[in-house]
Amino acid sequence: MLDKTYQPASLEGTIFAAWEDANAFAAGAGSDGGQAYSIVIPPPNVTGSLHMGHALNNTLQDILVRFERMRGKDVLWQPGMDHAGIATQMVVERQLMETQEPGRREMGREKFVERVWQWKGESGGKILSQLKRLGCSCDWSRERFTMDDGLSEAVRKVFVELYEAGLIYKDKRLVNWDPKLLTAISDLEVEQVEVNGHLWHFRYPLEGVDFNAEDPSTYIVVATTRPETMLGDTAVAVHPEDERYTNLIGNHIILPLVGRRIPIVADEYSDPEKGSGAVKITPAHDFNDFEVGKRHDLPMINILDIEGKVVLEGNEDFTRDVSGSSELTQTTRELQGQDRFAARKAVVAMMDERGLLAEIEDNRHAVPHGDRSGVVIEPFLTDQWYVDAKTLAKPAIEAVRSGQTGFTPKTWENTYFHWMENIQPWCISRQLWWGHQIPAWYGPDGTVFVATDESEAKEKAKAHYGEATELTQDEDVLDTWFSSGLWPFSTLGWPDETEALKRYYPTSVLVTGFDIIFFWIARMMMLGIHFMEEVPFHRVYIHALVRDEKGQKMSKSKGNVIDPLDLIEQYGADALRFTLAAMEAQGRDIKLSTARVEGYRNFATKLWNAARFAEMNECAPVDGFDPKSATLTVNRWIAGESERAAVKVTESLENFRFNDAAGAIYHFLWHIFCDWYLELIKPVLMGDDEDAKRETRAMAGYVLDRALKLLHPFMPFVTEELWAKLGEGREQILMLSPWPRHEGLENAQADAEIDWVIRFVTEIRSVRAEMNVPAGARVPLIVTGANTESQERLASHGETLKRLARLESIEAGETPKGALQIVLEEAILALPLAEIIDVAAESARLRKEIDKVSKEIGQLDAKLANEKFVSRAPEHVVEEQRERKSEAEATAARLNQALDRLQAVL
RNA sequence: GGGCGGUUAGCUCAGCGGUAGAGCACUACGUUGACAUCGUAGGGGUCACUGGUUCGAUCCCAGUACCGCCCA
Numbered sequence: 001m002l003d004k005t006y007q008p009a010s011l012e013g014t015i016f017a018a019w020e021d022a023n024a025f026a027a028g029a030g031s032d033g034g035q036a037y038s039i040v041i042p043p044p045n046v047t048g049s050l051h052m053g054h055a056l057n058n059t060l061q062d063i064l065v066r067f068e069r070m071r072g073k074d075v076l077w078q079p080g081m082d083h084a085g086i087a088t089q090m091v092v093e094r095q096l097m098e099t100q101e102p103g104r105r106e107m108g109r110e111k112f113v114e115r116v117w118q119w120k121g122e123s124g125g126k127i128l129s130q131l132k133r134l135g136c137s138c139d140w141s142r143e144r145f146t147m148d149d150g151l152s153e154a155v156r157k158v159f160v161e162l163y164e165a166g167l168i169y170k171d172k173r174l175v176n177w178d179p180k181l182l183t184a185i186s187d188l189e190v191e192q193v194e195v196n197g198h199l200w201h202f203r204y205p206l207e208g209v210d211f212n213a214e215d216p217s218t219y220i221v222v223a224t225t226r227p228e229t230m231l232g233d234t235a236v237a238v239h240p241e242d243e244r245y246t247n248l249i250g251n252h253i254i255l256p257l258v259g260r261r262i263p264i265v266a267d268e269y270s271d272p273e274k275g276s277g278a279v280k281i282t283p284a285h286d287f288n289d290f291e292v293g294k295r296h297d298l299p300m301i302n303i304l305d306i307e308g309k310v311v312l313e314g315n316e317d318f319t320r321d322v323s324g325s326s327e328l329t330q331t332t333r334e335l336q337g338q339d340r341f342a343a344r345k346a347v348v349a350m351m352d353e354r355g356l357l358a359e360i361e362d363n364r365h366a367v368p369h370g371d372r373s374g375v376v377i378e379p380f381l382t383d384q385w386y387v388d389a390k391t392l393a394k395p396a397i398e399a400v401r402s403g404q405t406g407f408t409p410k411t412w413e414n415t416y417f418h419w420m421e422n423i424q425p426w427c428i429s430r431q432l433w434w435g436h437q438i439p440a441w442y443g444p445d446g447t448v449f450v451a452t453d454e455s456e457a458k459e460k461a462k463a464h465y466g467e468a469t470e471l472t473q474d475e476d477v478l479d480t481w482f483s484s485g486l487w488p489f490s491t492l493g494w495p496d497e498t499e500a501l502k503r504y505y506p507t508s509v510l511v512t513g514f515d516i517i518f519f520w521i522a523r524m525m526m527l528g529i530h531f532m533e534e535v536p537f538h539r540v541y542i543h544a545l546v547r548d549e550k551g552q553k554m555s556k557s558k559g560n561v562i563d564p565l566d567l568i569e570q571y572g573a574d575a576l577r578f579t580l581a582a583m584e585a586q587g588r589d590i591k592l593s594t595a596r597v598e599g600y601r602n603f604a605t606k607l608w609n610a611a612r613f614a615e616m617n618e619c620a621p622v623d624g625f626d627p628k629s630a631t632l633t634v635n636r637w638i639a640g641e642s643e644r645a646a647v648k649v650t651e652s653l654e655n656f657r658f659n660d661a662a663g664a665i666y667h668f669l670w671h672i673f674c675d676w677y678l679e680l681i682k683p684v685l686m687g688d689d690e691d692a693k694r695e696t697r698a699m700a701g702y703v704l705d706r707a708l709k710l711l712h713p714f715m716p717f718v719t720e721e722l723w724a725k726l727g728e729g730r731e732q733i734l735m736l737s738p739w740p741r742h743e744g745l746e747n748a749q750a751d752a753e754i755d756w757v758i759r760f761v762t763e764i765r766s767v768r769a770e771m772n773v774p775a776g777a778r779v780p781l782i783v784t785g786a787n788t789e790s791q792e793r794l795a796s797h798g799e800t801l802k803r804l805a806r807l808e809s810i811e812a813g814e815t816p817k818g819a820l821q822i823v824l825e826e827a828i829l830a831l832p833l834a835e836i837i838d839v840a841a842e843s844a845r846l847r848k849e850i851d852k853v854s855k856e857i858g859q860l861d862a863k864l865a866n867e868k869f870v871s872r873a874p875e876h877v878v879e880e881q882r883e884r885k886s887e888a889e890a891t892a893a894r895l896n897q898a899l900d901r902l903q904a905v906l
Numbered sequence: 907g908g909g910c911g912g913u914u915a916g917c918u919c920a921g922c923g924g925u926a927g928a929g930c931a932c933u934a935c936g937u938u939g940a941c942a943u944c945g946u947a948g949g950g951g952u953c954a955c956u957g958g959u960u961c962g963a964u965c966c967c968a969g970u971a972c973c974g975c976c977c978a
Contacts, residue, residue: 005943192978366978411910415976418909422977514976545975582929583919587911589974591918595930602943613940659920663928678940686939762947769947775936806938856925863924868961877924877962884925 002615002725006608008572008601012717016132019720020140022733027076027139027500030069030736037073038504039065040488041138042512042520043082043146046120047091050130052546052554052592053513055564059577060543060584060658061511062136066713067653068508069137070739076504078491079138081125082146085435085480086181086372088124092116092434109433116434130565135573135716137735142500144491146483147436154490155483156439156452158531163440163450167388167530168428170448174290175427177380179308179340180373183431184384186479187424188519190377192366199223199275201359202351204236207252207261213355220245220253220264221358223275225365226285227351228343230255231312231335232301233262235281237292240266242277256356257331257347260322265296284317284381302381308340340378385429385438385476392526393420399525405535408656409586412514412542419518426523428479435477442472485523488536510537513545541656545589546580567597574715575601581714582662603666604718607711610674611704611722617685619700621727627702627745632684632692633796635699636750638677641668642703646740649710665710673707676758683799701726706740756790756825757797763822764805764829770845771820771837778808779831784815786827821846821898823891828898839902846899853892860885 023029039061044054061077069075092115093104104112128143144151162168175184203219205211212218222236233255238245249266269292270279283293284300293300301317303310312318312332322328331350335343351357368377397420399405400413407413429438441449441457447464449471451457461469483490488510492501506528510521521540528536547553554561567576578600583590614620627639645668652661677700684696704726712719712734723734764781773779783794791812794801798810815821818834820842860881863869870878 002940004941414910418977585920588919589911593918593930596918598943599930602941605943606941609941609944611940616940663920667928674941675945682939765946766948769935772935775946776938803938859925863962866961869924870961872961873924881924 002612015717015720024735028074031074032072034072037068038076038507040078044127045084046081046124047087048127056580059580063713077138080144082484089434092119151490155436172383174379177378178370180375190368191371193369195367199361199363200227203356204253221276222278222280227347229282229285232282232303233280234298236264237267237270238278239270239272242272259325310335310338310343384427386425389423389426393423395529396525399535407540428482429476438474440474485527507537509539511541514542571597571601574718578714581658584658619697621701621705622698625698633750634680636747637754640746642706643745761804780809781807782813782830784828823894850895857888
């Protein structure tokens with residue numbers, strides 16, 4: 001006998017273990033050898049732990065995977081993690097600091113990397129066990145890590161081939177430099193943060209005239225948000241059509257504090273509307289200025305070191321073309337070694353002292369911050385490795401245009417195109433130790449040899465130099481996304497031509513959040529198409545962002561984070577999963593509230609108790625039972641309902657309509673199966689028609705089995721448990737059982753009849769409640785004017801009707817005076833309760849109904865009187881309105897009769 | 907500034923060219939032999955606003971307002 005309530009916490013672990021024992025997670029488990037269906041997990045961070053976004057992402061994948069597995073496909077859900085270069089290095093460095101061990105640099109690269117591996121072994125990857133708590137049915141035996149040997153080999157091969165194809169190159173460009181982590185980061189790792197800053201207006205004295213603050217013709221005003229960069233200015237730009245300045249183009253100014261002579265150039269970049277219309281150009285410290293500098297062939301002067309401190313002394317770029325002066329000496333003395341923010345203050349003060357500070361304006365603007373370090377990012381001139389993303393993007397764009405890969409919802413394709421069409425060279429080198437060290441070696445003269453390993457590089461060097469030569473490997477590592485960009489094929493064994501690769505590539509669908517379209521999807525598309533000559537996935541499903549119940553993004557600093565593990569603990573993994581699925585509507589974010597999770601926990605309990613009822617009444621699946629053989633109307637009806645539910649769930653899942661699918665099974669189980677079917681069969685189960693009982697038990701078992709299957713992708717644990725409990729002795733686990741097929745069980749006649757029964761019961765309950773007939777009282781019912789069909793229905797469902805409507809008896813006869821009257825199609829249902837009836841209240845109730853029906857008749861009349869409607873609307877619509885009108889008129893007539901009869905009592 | 911999305915019941919959200927829905931919350935009643943993590947019944951909506959298309963618009967189109975996200 002089942003317990004009274006379902007206790008998820010105590011059962012989930014056991015059920016998961018049973019799946020493992022059955023080897024149900026393995027690729028191809030339960031398959032009938034059919035079509036392959038594969039998903040690669042978006043690899044979570046090795047440092048990560050499960051948050052709500054993961055819970056949603058993986059719930060959706062697991063739903064798809066369980067669904068397709070039950071449909072007999074050869075399913076692989078490939079799990080694994082990425083090594084998260086910066087994040088992991090930070091974690092381990094912090095740990096070293098906390099335990100007061102020597103830092104990374106003192107330790108040296110080799111020992112440090114060893115230490116990171118040690119950390120990974122001990123405490124990395126706990127997220128994978130958390131995914132198991134969620135019930136994820138990945139093929140855990142195939143877990144991969146981006147730093148595994150095989151995947152690392154793939155990374156080297158890709159690097160070498162792209163280099164040889166000219167698609168990877170080294171270049172000196174501005175990068176986003178993180179002065180705290182001391183590495184380049186990609187555009188995507190930069191967050192623009194709105195801050196309240198200032199716009200400082202500086203007067204730059206023109207060459208050859210005496211500066212006079214009172215005389216604007218002796219200087220040009222430039223505005224800047226970053227005064228300290230003025231030390232590296234190499235031009236002032238004005239708009240070519242800005243008449244205020246046309247006469248100055250080609251002239252020079254003398255850069256204050258430094259004494260450098262720099263030109264005034266015409267460039268469309270400067271906006272005449274902004275500030276003074278003139279803008280200082282610092283090519284080495286600003287992305288826009290960098291472009292301007294290239295157009296005008298300006299020198300690039302870097303005045304900062306890697307930590308963001310001012311370097312003037314010994315800075316050849318800075319001192320070139322500048323003759324020594326006392327001012328320069330003072331500037332150098334005051335600013336050398338100053339942090340960029342201190343230098344900013346100092347520069348402003350020095351300008352002010354000289355009468356060169358024209359104005360300070362408040363200015364709210366976006367400042368780039370490193371998403372890991374949180375510090376202000378510095379555009380910084382360095383040598384880095386780049387991927388020619390523009391070239392790789394072309395076929396990746398084409399693949400989506402031609403439909404080889406499609407996005408759901410489709411609107412995300414625009415985002416993808418926009419990004420891909422404006423893609424910049426992808427900086428892939430990182431100044432870190434944890435990651436794939438770049439397979440490039442340098443000779444003594446700086447010649448670079450790119451090879452998959454050192455010995456190959458040495459051979460190349462020997463060929464080049466004519467003798468064996470010492471080489472040093474590039475210190476840098478590759479961007480983590482470079483390796484996760486290979487994920488859909490590197491995890492399947494590439495570069496080896498494995499069976500798995502042949503079978504499961506391209507993958508079927510990729511499920512992820514929109515924030516990762518650029519980071520990851522774009523890169524997988526580019527690299528997948530280039531190396532596999534085929535898209536990595538046919539469909540990309542972009543899901544919602546999980547917010548808190550007020551719609552705020554969850555964040556640690558706001559303190560509004562809901563831990564999925566807490567919810568699993570409290571309500572069970574099934575409830576959490578179902579909640580996420582039920583709220584996953586395309587194109588809308590999820591505002592998660594625990595009340596909702598609690599509600600779906602209750603749903604699991606409801607199902608549990610329905611199963612308990614089935615068990616108590618010996619309702620169980622019967623081998624060889626043919627649902628088409630059912631003779632009882634109620635059984636034919638529920639078979640058809642279960643069929644409709646199956647179709648709805650199946651179609652919804654095929655179209656990634658998770659909320660519809662969840663809604664359909666919820667509605668079927670609770671509001672059809674529990675609310676009506678189980679109630680309708682109670683008289684049968686308690687009666688003594690053994691044949692009817694046998695059929696009903698078998699049908700209840702059959703339908704419940706089907707429902708468990710339909711619900712299984714959403715609530716795998718409780719359904720698996722009930723499957724075992726209800727079908728004692730069966731060998732097959734639910735997870736590997738076949739998905740319900742369409743059997744053609746719908747029966748219109750049964751539907752109509754049960755629909756009538758339901759309306760009969762509902763109408764009587766409603767009137768009883770409204771008229772305050774005590775809930776427990778059994779009352780007699782007199783039916784007038786029933787046609788043959790209704791009479792037959794009354795006869796065959798009498799017991800059920802009496803039970804559900806709390807009736808003492810049902811008899812045909814004249815409608816008595818002083819009765820509550822209900823119009824059900826052609827018949828009048830009367831409850832003779834003369835003693836307790838309140839004639840005024842009952843009249844009011846009937847009048848209200850008459851009003852309602854009259855209003856409807858009025859609307860339909862107006863519609864049908866409209867000639868244009870009758871002539872232009874489709875035939876069936878017009879016909880429908882006519883039918884509705886005549887039905888409404890008949891109902892109105894009966895209600896009026898009822899009212900007359902009632903008032904005759906007075 | 908550019909792009910995208912949203913605005914439907916108290917809340918969270920479905921839906922959709924032809925009777926406006928769900929869950930939760932709320933109100934009343936209820937220990938009816940599965941279930942109080944439940945049952946029965948009920949109240950509650952100018953579908954943001956303004957135009958247009960249409961026989962007919964919550965739905966399609968245009969604009970406005972407000973909210974949110976992404977990119978500068």
